[in-house]
Amino acid sequence: MCVTPVKSLLLMIFIAAAGTVPSGAATISIMIIETGAVDETAKSTADIWESGIMDAFFDEGHIVCNTPTIKLPSLDDEELPKEARRNFEDADINGVDYFVIAQLNYSQTESSVITGPDTVSLRLYRINPYGMLHKTSYPVNPDLPVPEKFSGAKNAAQMLSTYIRGGL
Numbered sequence: 001m002c003v004t005p006v007k008s009l010l011l012m013i014f015i016a017a018a019g020t021v022p023s024g025a026a027t028i029s030i031m032i033i034e035t036g037a038v039d040e041t042a043k044s045t046a047d048i049w050e051s052g053i054m055d056a057f058f059d060e061g062h063i064v065c066n067t068p069t070i071k072l073p074s075l076d077d078e079e080l081p082k083e084a085r086r087n088f089e090d091a092d093i094n095g096v097d098y099f100v101i102a103q104l105n106y107s108q109t110e111s112s113v114i115t116g117p118d119t120v121s122l123r124l125y126r127i128n129p130y131g132m133l134h135k136t137s138y139p140v141n142p143d144l145p146v147p148e149k150f151s152g153a154k155n156a157a158q159m160l161s162t163y164i165r166g167g168l
Contacts, residue, residue, distance in 0.1 A: 026062050026164055028098045029091040030054055031084055032069040034117075036106035045116045048146060049102055052153025060161050065096070075103055079132055080125065092127050098164055099125040100157075116142030116149065124160045133163045 030053055032046045046069045057064045067087040075081055080088060084101055091099050104117035121137040138156060140149075 024061065026097040027095065028057050028062050028064050028100060028164070029067060029087070029096045030057075030064065030100045030102065031067040031087050033075060033081070033083065033101060033103045034069065034071045034106065035073065035075045035103060036117075044146075045142075045149070046104060048149045049104060049120065049153045052150045053100065053102060053157040056154040056157035057161060057164075060158075062161075062164070067091075088125070088127070096127055098133075099127055100160065101125075102153075116140065116144075118142055120153075120156070122156055122160060124163055134160060 030050060032050050034046055050066055050069070054064045054066065067090075070083060072083060075083070081101070084099075088099050101121075101123045103121040103123075105119045105121065106116075107118050117140050119137055120140050122135070123132060124134045125132050136156075136159075138152075140152065144152070
């Protein structure tokens, strides 16, 4: 077999390109659902959690996208909440591998000033074949400074990432 300079160059380009794409990269869609006594401070908290979760997955080499945040008075404990189904189906159509729902639960406080959620529930789904891989809930101190809230969100996503690495 004769390897011409053109074939050799194309082979080198292919090898270089293949080496730049993480072999374990997954596509992950993130959805934030806020429930309870949500007020205007919730927007910044939802952004902090969304950014922290996305950063953690991105840092591990995954391709990450998000859906619009939704606010609900409450959320049923269904396996896949009906409010998330359309976004889940859109993710499936677009070839996404995993779907994460972060539910930020706000409780009314005595002072009626809400500084953030008091619990955050995370659900990780594999899209195809469908399955919930993990579900967990964390108590959150709503009075933490922003960098600590961001760090908490990132740590929670890193824990979820262990289920993604095992599921690829």
